[in-house]
Structures are given as C-alpha cells and as structure tokens.
Amino acid sequence: MRQDGPDGVDTLPGLTVGAPGAPTGCRRTLVERARWQWRPADGGDPAARAEEFLAAHGLPLHDLARPASRHDPAGACGAALYVSAAAGAALVGAPAGAANPVTGLPEVAVVVYGHGPGTPPGADAASPATPWWRGTFAESWTPRQHADAVSAVRAAIGRGDVYQVNVVGHAAARYTGDPLPALSRLAALPGARYGGTLAGAGWAIGCASPETLVELTDGRLITRPIKGTRPATAAGRAELLASAKERAEHVMIVDLERNDLARVARTGSVRVDELFAVRRWCDLWQAESTVSAAVADGLGLADLLRAVCPGGSVTGAPKRAALDHVAALEPVGRGASMGALGWVAPGRIDLGLTIRTAAVDAERVHVWAGGGITWGSDPDAEVAEAAAKAAPVRAALAGG
Template sequence: MQEAFAHVGGLLATGLADLTDDPAALDSRGWWAVVVTYEGKVTCIRFSRVRPAPLPRAPWRPPGEWRSSLDRDGYVAGVQAIREAIADGIVYQANLCRVLSAPLPAGADIAGLGALLARGNPAPYAMTLRAPGVQIACASPELYLSRDGRVVESRPIKGTGRTRADLLPKDRAENVMIVDLVRNDLGRVAEIGSVQVPALCATEEHPGLVHLVSTVRARLRPGAGWPELIAATFPPGSVTGAPKSSALTLLEKLEPVPRGPYCGAVGWVDADARRGALAVGIRTFWAEEGLLKFGTGAGITWGSEPVREWRETELKAARLLEVAAGEGLGQREAARP
C-alpha cells in the first residue's frame, strides 16, 4: 500500500499514527488531517511527523470521459423545483449540486493531481490527502471553520462570476442570507454577544473567478470543542441553504447521488497548539471505486434563472477539469512522476 500522507500549507504530514471517526480526538493531542463528508461521515487521521516539504512526486494521468449526476435538463428542473419551494415558503435559498465522475486510469496518483492543482489552480485552503479509504485533492477557496484557541471564524462564499461585473444584486442578497445562517449556527456554541461580522460581501479574486466573501467570527463558550462546533454548524451553510433543515430535506429529494467529501469539510487540526482550519470541500477531487469524482453547484434563490445557474456550475468546474486533464500545463508535465 502507498504511504499515507497529508500536504497542506507547505507542510507534509507522514507516519500514520491513528485513524478514528470520533471528532473528540481533535481536542486530544497531535496533528490531524480531517475529512467530513456532506452526509456526516467523519475521518480523523493523526500523523506522527509534520515538516515543511513539497508534495511527494507522483505520476498523474488524465481521467476518462466525465458524466454528471444531473444533466442540463435535470438541473434546470431542479432549479425550477427550488423556486417553487421558495414561492411556497419552504426555503429562502438552496444550493443545488451535481457530482461528476470519470474513470481513473491505472497508475494515476492523487499526489500527482494535487501537484497539478497547486500549479494550475492555487487556493488558500488547498490540501492533498492519501490515507486508507480516503484520496482527496482539494483546491478550496472557502473557509468553513478556523480555530485559534477559543476564537473561531467562518468565511462563507456566495456570489460567483468571471469578473466583478458579473456579480448581481441577487448574489449580494444570497450572501447576506447565508451570513445570517452562519451567525445563528455559531451562536449555538459561542459566548453570548461574541458573534461578529468583520467583513460583509467583500470581493475576492481567484483563478478564473471572482467571489463575494464574508467573515463571521465568534468566541467558543467554555466546555465547547471541535465536536460541539462541528455539530452546531455542519453541513456548511453556504452549500446547503436557508432555513438549513428545510433545505437539506429538499436537496435530498432533488440530488440523485451522495455528495461525499464535496460540500463537506477538508482540513487539519493541531490539537497541541489548539489551532486548525477546515475548508468547505468545494473545488475538490476524490478517488472512489475506480472513479475520479468532482462536485459543482450553485445557490438558488427566487431571482435565479435556471439556465444561468447551470452555466454557473459549468464555470466553477471548467478550470479544475482542465487542470485535471493537464491542459495548459503540457502533457509531459502532467504525466511526470
């Protein structure tokens, strides 16, 4: 079996020491890689050695033909169903997603894909992980939760375009709606009066895209740790909808396959330093049962135009799929060990 490792923020973690599905481990000791699927399956992996180092060199081969869990007609119908639910007062917003899958060629190593993403689509919360039952190459731009002692922060993204001019009033309204949801979620485990919004609807540029990003900050109440924090806020509000419980019920009916790590949480926790950062699992590839998978989606409101929302899912996926195919990087570079 290939050696397990995690690479994040220029650090390489090796020496698999523990693997558990109990998030309470994140408040114990050691350095952990963390993956939580959208459906709530928790994987915490402790590594014994963490040092500054590049990603392990590994080969990558482009995947086969991509297939989508929802085609254009199915996605458009889903958008229309969400708009009907909004009209009926069931939800205010919901994030409709689809999962792409393609055959994974023999010999393709997730570390090779992680290296391609680092060059072709650098991201603030990038992470590559290979461990028993988990193979992920993440290029997420979105912070789900960071923690420094008792101070926690979330930076939800809502609103995406190629340029600033593409961002619409609908995008700002959607962002504000999700900020309210995140404030309420954090308020369940925060000291009273500590929840703040230092930045609302700031514009951030990422490779090929611009986003509206807000920041929500709070201080954990005494006795609350990672298990309570995740339980209070998961799944991330930016990839579910509002009200969250109603959106989750609706999306379960509209999405034909599980999201897996997509829209879940991917990141690290240093239990000794009481620090950590978990990204929202977007712009994320994962290998599973001989397939490479990738998710994409869009937030749907009453003002959504169904075809435009489909195109937004294509826009979000396009650059990442090009990188995975080695396009623009040269086939020799894409395949090199």
C-alpha cells in the same frame, strides 16, 4: 493506487503531508501515528467519536477555549480531519440523500500525525509516479435536469418552504495511473486557500477550496462564507457588486452563519468583520464575508462540528429545511464535496469547506459543482455557473 504500510494507506513515497492547514514548518517531518474512519453502518455519533479518538491519541479538544499547550516535538503534532456533507447532515438529523458515489470513501476520517525524521532532499522525485490518464467526464444529470431542479427549488421558495437551497451536480470519469499527483495539482489553483490532499485505502481527496468553514485562532472562531459568482473580468466584478440578487443571497447566508456561530460562542460576541468582499478564485470573482465570535468556555470539537456542519453556504436557509430538498433533488450523493477538510490541534482549528474538490476511488475520478438557488435565480444561468466552477478543477485533472 499503490498501498504503503500495514494499514493500507495510499500514499506516494517521499511526498510531504498534504492535508490543508498542516503546519508549514512540520510538513516534511510528519508521520502518521493513528487513523480512524467512520461510515453510517458503524453507528454512534461521529463527532463525539472523533473527539474521543483525538483525545486518546494526545490531542484533547474538549475545551477549545483553553490556551494551546506547548508544542511537544515528541508528541502528536495535530490531525487531518475530513467530514463529509452526508455526515454533517447526520449530525443535524437531516436525511443523508443519495448514496456516496465514491466507492470506499468514509464519511469521516481522522489521521493523527507525529514527528519523525525529515524527508531527505530530492526524495519527492525519487519514485516517479505511474503515468496518469483521465477519460471524459460523464454527467450524472443533463443540463435540463439540473435546470429543472433549480425550478423545483424556486417553486418551494414560492410556497414558503425555504428561502434558499444549494443544488449540486456530479460527474465522473475513468482513470488509470497514480491519481495523487493529479489531485495535488488542485492545490496550485489560484485562490486555493485550502489546497491539499488526503488519502486512504482505495480512495483519495484533492481540494482547491477558497472557503473557510471554521477557523479557531487565539480563542476566536471565524467563518468566511462565499456566495455570488461572476467571470473574473472588470465587467464581471462590476456586475457582481451591483447585483441585488447576489447580495441578497449572500446576506442571507451570512445571517445563517452568524446564527450557527452564536450557538457555540460567548454571548454577544458574534460580529461581521467584513461584508461582501470580492475576491478571485481562478477565473471567477466571488463574494466573501468574514464572521467571527469568541469561543465559549467548555466548547468541544464535537459540539463545534454539530453547529457548523454542513456549511450554510452549501445547504441553504433554513438549513434543516434546505437539506430536505437537497436529499430529494440531487440524484447522486455529494461524496467528498460540500463537507469539511483541514487540520485540528489543541488551540488551533482550520477547516475548509470542500467546494472545488475532487475524489477518486479505484476506477473513477469524481467532481461536483453547484450554487445557491433563490427566487431570483435563472435556471439556465445556474447551470452555466456550476459549469464555470467545475472547469478549472477538471482542467487540472486532465491527463493523457
């Protein structure tokens, strides 16, 4: 991976800022002004430290209910924010689980951007990328081990320990060449609401997520949990709508998300705006709901992150108990997946949940996929569903 600049940030010359949620009208004029990264060895509360760092660089986010200040072309535009699943677990006092498989990837990254000269026409093509080659993915567990983990969750549900647990698998492949064009291809996958990239020294993340972890617009917090998957055929859509198991799993997570937002919302303002809407991502139908609430006065970014991270749709219910099972069952850390990635600025937050996400270190490209397990789950069907979710991401990363 090439390095550009004194801080060693990996990038491609001429590319616009690729962070999901970055303002469309500003992307070609954004330049990095400051960066902060956090790993567990650094200590402290990463949410509080991220909020402090942003404020110190012209992005005060200590009261999200305040109207946004007028956009200053000479000041900070906003910041890309990445929070890993492990960091989210730390915020709620849960075990982090297995080690992060992506060498050098921080658990939190904040990149502040200001405005600079626009990118000259044609600059994106001025420096051709090093040819990309990706080897065969090696799974971190066998289908049988994955199925056994599903069975272990069902046993825990039978004991009354939990109601639902999201189980995630990992795979990695060797690569050579410049990874950013390949990661950027994820943004073009159909339904990638949070398509984009973020890179640092020796690591990069590519996201094709359709799921909103949390959005702040006009003083209202919004989350859009996704639960329930079928092939994107007419029969698959009908089956998803008719499935009592999928609807029960979905409603359980909607209730969890309502509770998460209620902790940081004005009393009585939480509502379900849409329930079990079927939408398409690549060749899959998925069920999505929309939950919203009025932001409470004095709510800061740090408290919001503590309330919503890690996302309920990728943990389970109750969230804290589900995280204990995640840490015990998954043999490889979730790395860049099942966390948050997006854009923050005064008066505006837009963070996607990093499902359908890949990451690279200096040698390997990593992908993750999984699903929510309930008492009604069939282990072999859950293994097949995870493979179906990973397939479009793996295909977009193909090279030769």
